[in-house]
Amino acid sequence: MGSATETALAEIRFNRPSLEGRELAYIKQAVEAGHTSSAGPFSARAAEVLRAATDARDVLLTTSCTAALELSAMLLDLQPGDTVIVPSFTFSSTALAFAREGARIKFCDIEPETLGLDPQHLDALLDDSTRAVVPVHYAGVACDMQGVHEALAGRGDVDIIEDNAHGLFGRWRGRPLGSLGRFSTLSFHETKNFVCGEGGALIINDDLDVDRARVLYDKGTNRRAFLLGQVDKYSWKDTGSSFGLADTLAAYLYAQLERRYEILGKRRTVFDRYTELLSPHAEEHGYRLPVVPEDCEQAYHMFYVLLPDRPTRDAVLASMRASGVHPTFHYVPLHSSEGGRRFAAEPGDCPVTDDISARLLRLPFHNNLTQTQSERVVAAFLDGLNNRATLEKPA
Ligand SMILES: Cc1ncc(COP(=O)(O)O)c(C=O)c1O
Numbered sequence: 356m357g358s359a360t361e362t363a364l365a366e367i368r369f370n371r372p373s374l375e376g377r378e379l380a381y382i383k384q385a386v387e388a389g390h391t392s393s394a395g396p397f398s399a400r401a402a403e404v405l406r407a408a409t410d411a412r413d414v415l416l417t418t419s420c421t422a423a424l425e426l427s428a429m430l431l432d433l434q435p436g437d438t439v440i441v442p443s444f445t446f447s448s449t450a451l452a453f454a455r456e457g458a459r460i461k462f463c464d465i466e467p468e469t470l471g472l473d474p475q476h477l478d479a480l481l482d483d484s485t486r487a488v489v490p491v492h493y494a495g496v497a498c499d500m501q502g503v504h505e506a507l508a509g510r511g512d513v514d515i516i517e518d519n520a521h522g523l524f525g526r527w528r529g530r531p532l533g534s535l536g537r538f539s540t541l542s543f544h545e546t547k548n549f550v551c552g553e554g555g556a557l558i559i560n561d562d563l564d565v566d567r568a569r570v571l572y573d574k575g576t577n578r579r580a581f582l583l584g585q586v587d588k589y590s591w592k593d594t595g596s597s598f599g600l601a602d603t604l605a606a607y608l609y610a611q612l613e614r615r616y617e618i619l620g621k622r623r624t625v626f627d628r629y630t631e632l633l634s635p636h637a638e639e640h641g642y643r644l645p646v647v648p649e650d651c652e653q654a655y656h657m658f659y660v661l662l663p664d665r666p667t668r669d670a671v672l673a674s675m676r677a678s679g680v681h682p683t684f685h686y687v688p689l690h691s692s693e694g695g696r697r698f699a700a701e702p703g704d705c706p707v708t709d710d711i712s713a714r715l716l717r718l719p720f721h722n723n724l725t726q727t728q729s730e731r732v733v734a735a736f737l738d739g740l741n742n743r744a745t746l747e748k749p750a
Pocket residue numbers: 419420421422445446448449491518520521541542543544554555
């Protein structure tokens with residue numbers, strides 16, 4: 356039997372996916388209805404929510420964001436010698452999807468405010484080999500899209516593919532994140548704002564891509580056209596793979612999307628609470644909280660803190676974990692990783708990425724993190740800093 360004290364001192368996990376509405380009822384309904392493979396009724400409903408939210412031409416639910424990035428890479432028809440520019444501060448998939456279609460990767464540094472692509476470095480990396488740029492809206496805050504557009508001015512041959520794994524329902528200058536490039540991709544992995552275990556989506560913003568995307572999505576066949584009654588039989592047409600999300604998972608996802616305003620509201624509360632509790636101590640301890648530029652409406656994906664240096668970050672991580680609170684670090688720079696070096700077009704130099712990666716700590720963040728839990732996280736964080744300060748003081 357748990358006393359109040361025991362409950363208060365339970366481990367605080369980094370992430371905790373939650374049931375927010377009709378998830379179990381819809382999964383049951385999908386199973387009982389019998390259409391459990393892709394392109395079922397729940398897929399159509401979930402895709403329509405996403406289409407309306409991003410003003411897309413079409414939305415294809417995929418098995419992951421990685422799969423959606425792979426589909427976008429296939430649609431680019433990359434040729435030998437083509438390069439794709441991605442931030443070094445991102446997940447491997449942002450680069451891998453294009454590398455496996457034969458592109459060489461150029462790693463772009465990030466700018467220290469939004470932790471998104473640095474337009475100046477982007478400008479320096481662009482050349483005749485560039486086929487695409489893949490901005491990531493880190494933490495659901497738009498990167499400097501004005502700067503990205505300026506760098507790409509006059510380069511109509513270079514496509515933007517937004518890796519919007521963090522930013523569903525975020526906005527930049529009033530426009531939905533995910534509507535700013537030829538394609539964008541979403542993640543519904545259990546660590547994201549809206550989850551179904553593993554899942555993703557490709558957002559298609561150009562009418563000209565819709566038909567071919569549907570073929571590549573469905574094992575290279577025109578099955579979708581057949582299902583829509585546009586052709587009387589279907590057959591193999593093109594390259595592709597099996598990208599579709601099972602309707603059982605789409606049912607889970609749709610229930611989460613139905614509760615999108617409540618989920619975003621809860622996450623905003625957690626974010627604001629951390630900001631309020633941590634701001635008063637930032638100057639004294641030399642840490643920095645997330646910056647959300649005025650022209651961005653963020654998606655409340657995470658809460659990170661930038662510590663003064665790597666040893667302090669690592670000491671605070673260890674100290675918090677020892678007290679049962681589980682923060683974590685984030686991306687290890689891709690430009691210096693083994694895979695990054697293997698698929699790079701040229702050696703990368705991304706000093707801001709190196710610096711940020713060494714100093715960033717993410718606090719536990721999920722829909723139902725309570726006031727008491729948030730207070731305990733912040734207390735453990737400040738304890739970690741104070742312990743380190745004590746250890747460092749000369750005897
Ligand atoms: C920016 C970014 N892109 C892509 C991915 C891959 O997402 P998924 O696990 O849905 O393939 C992640 C995963 O965390 C990510 O952070």
